[in-house]
Amino acid sequence: MPVGTQATVKGLLPDQLQWVGSKMVLANTYHLALRPGEAEIATMGGLHSFMAWDGPILTDSGGFQAFSLSSRTKLTERGVAFRSHLDGRLLDLTPERAIQIQQDLGADVAMCLDHCPALPAEKAAIADATERTVRWARRCKDAHTRPDQALFGIVQGGAHEDLRGWCARNLIEIDFDGYAVGGVSVGESREEMRLALEASTHLLPADKPRYLMGVGRPQDILEAVSTGIDMFDCVMPTRNGRNATCFSDEGPVKLRNATNRGDSRPIEPGCDCPACLQFSRAYIRHLFVAGEMLGPILASIHNLAYLHRLMRRIREAITAGRFVQLRSEVLGALGP
Amino acid sequence: MPVGTQATVKGLLPDQLQWVGSKMVLANTYHLALRPGEAEIATMGGLHSFMAWDGPILTDSGGFQAFSLSSRTKLTERGVAFRSHLDGRLLDLTPERAIQIQQDLGADVAMCLDHCPALPAEKAAIADATERTVRWARRCKDAHTRPDQALFGIVQGGAHEDLRGWCARNLIEIDFDGYAVGGVSVGESREEMRLALEASTHLLPADKPRYLMGVGRPQDILEAVSTGIDMFDCVMPTRNGRNATCFSDEGPVKLRNATNRGDSRPIEPGCDCPACLQFSRAYIRHLFVAGEMLGPILASIHNLAYLHRLMRRIREAITAGRFVQLRSEVLGALGP
Numbered sequence: 001m002p003v004g005t006q007a008t009v010k011g012l013l014p015d016q017l018q019w020v021g022s023k024m025v026l027a028n029t030y031h032l033a034l035r036p037g038e039a040e041i042a043t044m045g046g047l048h049s050f051m052a053w054d055g056p057i058l059t060d061s062g063g064f065q066a067f068s069l070s071s072r073t074k075l076t077e078r079g080v081a082f083r084s085h086l087d088g089r090l091l092d093l094t095p096e097r098a099i100q101i102q103q104d105l106g107a108d109v110a111m112c113l114d115h116c117p118a119l120p121a122e123k124a125a126i127a128d129a130t131e132r133t134v135r136w137a138r139r140c141k142d143a144h145t146r147p148d149q150a151l152f153g154i155v156q157g158g159a160h161e162d163l164r165g166w167c168a169r170n171l172i173e174i175d176f177d178g179y180a181v182g183g184v185s186v187g188e189s190r191e192e193m194r195l196a197l198e199a200s201t202h203l204l205p206a207d208k209p210r211y212l213m214g215v216g217r218p219q220d221i222l223e224a225v226s227t228g229i230d231m232f233d234c235v236m237p238t239r240n241g242r243n244a245t246c247f248s249d250e251g252p253v254k255l256r257n258a259t260n261r262g263d264s265r266p267i268e269p270g271c272d273c274p275a276c277l278q279f280s281r282a283y284i285r286h287l288f289v290a291g292e293m294l295g296p297i298l299a300s301i302h303n304l305a306y307l308h309r310l311m312r313r314i315r316e317a318i319t320a321g322r323f324v325q326l327r328s329e330v331l332g333a334l335g336p
Numbered sequence: 337m338p339v340g341t342q343a344t345v346k347g348l349l350p351d352q353l354q355w356v357g358s359k360m361v362l363a364n365t366y367h368l369a370l371r372p373g374e375a376e377i378a379t380m381g382g383l384h385s386f387m388a389w390d391g392p393i394l395t396d397s398g399g400f401q402a403f404s405l406s407s408r409t410k411l412t413e414r415g416v417a418f419r420s421h422l423d424g425r426l427l428d429l430t431p432e433r434a435i436q437i438q439q440d441l442g443a444d445v446a447m448c449l450d451h452c453p454a455l456p457a458e459k460a461a462i463a464d465a466t467e468r469t470v471r472w473a474r475r476c477k478d479a480h481t482r483p484d485q486a487l488f489g490i491v492q493g494g495a496h497e498d499l500r501g502w503c504a505r506n507l508i509e510i511d512f513d514g515y516a517v518g519g520v521s522v523g524e525s526r527e528e529m530r531l532a533l534e535a536s537t538h539l540l541p542a543d544k545p546r547y548l549m550g551v552g553r554p555q556d557i558l559e560a561v562s563t564g565i566d567m568f569d570c571v572m573p574t575r576n577g578r579n580a581t582c583f584s585d586e587g588p589v590k591l592r593n594a595t596n597r598g599d600s601r602p603i604e605p606g607c608d609c610p611a612c613l614q615f616s617r618a619y620i621r622h623l624f625v626a627g628e629m630l631g632p633i634l635a636s637i638h639n640l641a642y643l644h645r646l647m648r649r650i651r652e653a654i655t656a657g658r659f660v661q662l663r664s665e666v667l668g669a670l671g672p
Contacts, residue, residue, distance in 0.1 A: 006622070006623075006626045006628055007619070007622065008623060008628050008630045010628065010629055010630070011347070011629040011630060011633065012630070013352075013610065013614075013630070013633070013634075014614070015610070016349075031626075035622070035625065035626055036597070036618070036622045036625075040597060040598055040618065040622075043598050044598070044600060044616060044618055044619070045600075050616070050618075050619050050622075051619065052614040052615055052619075261372070261376060262376055262379050262380070264380060264381075274349065274351070278349075278350070278388040279388055280380060280386070282372070282376065282380055282386075283343070283380070283386050283387065283388075286342070286343065286371070286372045286376075286386075287342075287344060289371065289372075290342045290367075290371055292342055292344050292346065293346055293347040293629055293632070293633075294344045294346070294347060294348070294349070296629070297347065297349070297629075298349075
């Protein structure tokens with residue numbers, strides 16, 4: 001899922017998202033609740049109609065941003081109290097409120113409010129956050145009333161196998177429509193990511209979506225799929241794109257580099273995205289150097305197309321029984 | 337013609353330009369000669385291939401920007417010497433050099449280097465600039481060798497009927513593929529624009545394109561067409577769009593205004609552009625307030641579609657013998 005934080009995947013129209021292969025997008029509850037507010041979006045017929053996106057939309061719970069973007073955040077058993085990073089307003093995010101906002105936004109998939117502790121942390125602190133995550137998940141499930149909206153639980157527990165397992169089993173008992181592995185993208189090492197995934201994913205029902213939040217590096221996607229993950233979201237394709245860095249099977253392409261002067265090759269030879277089919281590295285470098293909006297747009301288009309193609313290759317390889325081969329080919333070319 | 341100063345109409349892909357009805361675009365010789373340089377663009381196969389635009393491209397001569405964007409600009413009979421606004425490099429723009437750059441860029445239409453004096457100015461200074469414009473036009477014609485490229489002359493002469501007439505007659509004698517009326521958009525009043533047009537346009541051959549440079553206000557387009565103008569270029573649709581102001585037949589729509597909150601109407605009801613067909617004023621206001629790139633993109637799309645539609649309505653009205661009626665209808669709704 002590309003990330004459309006403020007109800008727009010930065011710089012792209014819905015048509016363009018469809019061209020690059022996006023089927024589902026993520027929008028951020030925290031940002032939208034602050035601006036323009038879920039009430040206005042509900043008045044406009046919900047997120048789909050507001051942002052003119054026909055495909056499925058997943059919203060997060062807002063909890064992660066309440067911790068990472070706000071100041072003077074206060075955690076209690078009731079929920080999270082924080083000040084808006086936009087205007088300092090005091091706001092209150094409880095499990096019930098997180099669900100209410102997401103129901104008003106009209107997402108197809110809502111996420112439970114979870115407690116993702118700042119890492120590194122003592123195991124006791126992680127255990128405390130994990131237990132709270134389960135208690136909040138139960139309150140979310142109880143508060144959730146919208147029958148046309150799926151609700152996913154989030155497994156926490158850091159890199160601790162026992163905590164991850166305990167959390168997963170408790171969430172499964174509550175019974176959600178899908179399950180996410182959380183707390184993995186946030187400043188953890190690849191080794192810790194692997195531990196968390198290996199302790200979590202195999203416990204989650206194989207007949208329901210398994211979603212790794214906030215991960216989008218091609219190498220990490222391949223590792224995560226190995227453990228059974230189905231879904232991802234990440235700002236990398238669009239954020240890196242805006243910073244002139246593109247994915248390719250031969251590693252990152254830095255479009256601002258002077259070596260791209262006069263280079264008539266596309267970002268990635270062989271790529272069939274609208275950026276690669278039409279434009280040279282020389283042109284896109286020129287756009288970035290000249291500060292033109294079209295540079296970030298084209299790089300974002302390529303990066304999204306690259307990741308959607310990677311996922312398509314993964315699905316085809318799994319079906320054909322050659323996923324392990326694909327993984328070693330791609331990791332061999334990209335490096336760790 | 338939308339303006340693609342740096343070989344890109346800001347924020348739009350070529351496909352999107354085609355959707356809104358653009359047939360021909362303008363690119364700026366001054367900017368492109370400085371960055372990335374005409375040599376690199378020539379290496380990349382010329383402007384069409386560089387910016388992936390199949391339709392016709394017109395380039396200006398660079399003279400206007402050499403005066404308006406550079407410091408320590410020195411004018412001699414030979415040409416204009418100036419310092420680059422990017423890095424202070426000393427550069428030299430002669431009539432011959434202006435043609436050479438445009439030939440290297442591979443534009444379909446090149447413009448003669450002209451001398452557009454800063455206004456207001458004494459008549460003697462305007463006469464001097466007008467005479468130099470004609471001498472330079474002859475040198476441009478002599479330097480021009482590319483048979484697949486048209487060359488247009490530019491009529492100067494301020495608001496003086498005799499100077500405009502003298503300039504037009506002399507340019508016609510040199511014989512160009514088309515003629516532009518210059519020096520009109522630059523800080524002159526509407527009355528001065530009307531005087532300049534009425535003194536120039538009727539003298540120019542009706543079987544060759546007549547082009548009013550730098551004008552794009554709907555009201556001014558209608559007035560200019562009344563005198564016989566066929567072609568326009570202007571940054572207004574995209575620049576105003578980036579500033580959240582849109583054209584409509586009922587006057588400017590200011591998208592940042594709080595009145596757009598919760599307004600489910602498109603920018604202009606009845607408009608069939610991709611922005612109006614999909615998005616509400618409420619959504620586009622949200623994009624601008626949130627600082628999202630998609631706001632400027634959608635507003636630019638609408639403004640270009642609006643002006644192309646206006647030109648289409650004008651062409652149809654001329655054919656049907658009801659142009660005067662259309663003009664009074666539109667001017668009546670828009671005000672002066």
